[in-house]
Amino acid sequence: MDRDGVDRALARLGAEHEAVETSLLALQDHSGRRLLEGAGLTGVTKERWAEADAAITRLWRYFDAYSGALGAAREIRERRRWPSREDLVELTDRLRGPGVLISGAAVEGAPLAERFSLAELVSRMNELYASSLDVVVAADSVWSALPARIDLLAAELHRTRALAHSVGVRPGEHPSGDDLEAITAELADLRARVIEDPLAFWCAVAGSSAPGGGRPDTGRYDRAARALEDVRREVEAVLTVRQDAEQRLIGLRDVLSRADRTLAEARVARGEVLAKIAASEVPAVSGPPTVLQEQLSAAAEYRRRAQWHRLSPLLESLEERAEEELRRARESLTAVTAPLAVRAELRGRLDAYRAKVARLGMAEDPLLMERYDTARRMLWSAPCDLRAAEQAVLRYQWATAEALPSPQQAQQDQQDQQGHRPVREWPDGPREGDA
Incomplete structure (x- = not known):
């Protein structure tokens, strides 16, 4: 290498040294790395962080070796303004040759060492940095996304549970109460797993060049959120029952009363038909549904005792069956009065x-x-x-x-009448057409 080539190489290597140092310091201060160092990790995160932590340690050792080699080359270059041939030969060997020796750990009792050129060392540091940063960024992304969302969902769960208890939706008494307990256990387990093993909730994206290259897996969280939304709607339905129970019970009594009156009318009409119509099949008319009346009484008792979680499904069933009973009564009246x-x-x-x-x-x-x-x-x-x-x-x-005459005959008769008007006698003589 000539002097200009040496100077260009030193400038490039110096810029790379500065960039690597900046990246290493940023990685050292990264919040995700600090969390990984202090967390009680398990599972895949524990394994990958052990590898990444070792890689970061090697990175600093490589960087120190790189800094020393670069500093030694700079010292040789700074000896004189115009380097001698011997200086250029030595600088060429240091800048291009595999002159950086890095000792390694012992494997099966044999000492290992790695020898790199400065360019190879930079490439190796870039690989170690990228793999370590992927682990740190992925863990930090999961910790930044999921625990906060889980905490918000847990707060919503607490509010829903309090509201559910106020209307009698409790575990063992209502299916939604059991669902709330299951969601509570799921969120607690999910949060613990996310804190201990964040990389288990990381979905890598193939071909991505961004650090981490993926997104947090929110599948379990989303399922818990949907389950809580279903329970919340159920609790709101029970609350609506508490607010509208009296009016709905009044409406039920009215529908059943109309059905009874219609059946009574059908029974009266059947007697009339049997008396007035001969040789005609008249269907029988059933009596009022006593089961619905009993269930209506039970619903009124649930309302009196404020057992809204029991009243809610009973009212929905009663409303459907009462409308069906009224329709059946009307059909019976129609069938009876058909003759x-x-x-x-x-x-x-x-x-x-x-x-x-x-x-x-x-x-x-x-x-x-x-x-x-x-x-x-x-x-x-x-x-x-x-x-x-x-x-x-x-x-x-x-x-x-x-x-009756046919239409053609009726038309002909009308034409004949119009063509032969009567003739009346007048003092001055007959006048055709006068009537």
Whole structure:
């Protein structure tokens, strides 16, 4: 190497020395490294930190050797302004050759030593620094992210538990109370695991160039948060029951009362149908549901004793079954009164055809009169045979259709009437078209 080459190499190596020193001091002061040194580690974090701690120790030993070699080379260069050939040869050997000897630990009784050039030593220090920094950054990221979030979730858990106890949601008495106990145990175990073994909660990202190269694994935390949210919604539902219980019980009593009245109306209607309609199947009408009344009484007792966690599911079940009971009662009334509806429809149809016949001036037709009287007598007698009455109405409709003129004939008759107006005699003589 010539003088300029030596000076450039020393400047580059000096800049690298400064950068390595800055990085090592930053690593030494890193909060994650200090936490790792003072923590009672377990699992994968304990193993990886032992390796990283040893790597950091080697880093400082390598750096000291690097500093010594660089300082010796600078001393040779500073002997004279224009270095001799011997100086240049020695500087070339120190700056480019494997002249840095670093002793190592004994392995199986044989002493080991490592020999590097300054460039190789810088590369080796970069590798050790990157692997050590990955461990420190990953652990610090997990400790920065998860414990604080777990503490916030634990505070929310404490508030939810207090609220749950106020409405009777307790372990052994309500499923949500058991869930709260399980979530409490899960958060306690999760926090302890995160503190002792943070790297067990680290998801590495392949190909990332950032220190650590990954993100904290929040899977267990997220599951606990979702479980707590489910319990919180359940407790809020119980609170809503406490606020709305009286109105909901009043509404239930009203629905069941309407169902009872509808069933009573259906029973009365069934007796009327049996008396007025013959040869018709009329379904039986069941009695009021006594089980629902008993459960309604139990719900009122739960409200009186402020047992909201028991009242909440019972009210939801009662509301569904009460609406179902009202629907069933209405369907029963509809089924029972169906024959009366059929009779009313036949009566309306008969009267409509009678009005049409009268409007066309055919009310005195003997056949139509006879068939109308027959159908009317059947429909207005008790008990009424619906099948026979329907046939009588159909016969009246057929007779009416045969007696009435067709649409073409009616149109022709109307045209004939318009073309042959009557002629009246007037004093001055007949005037066509005067009426």
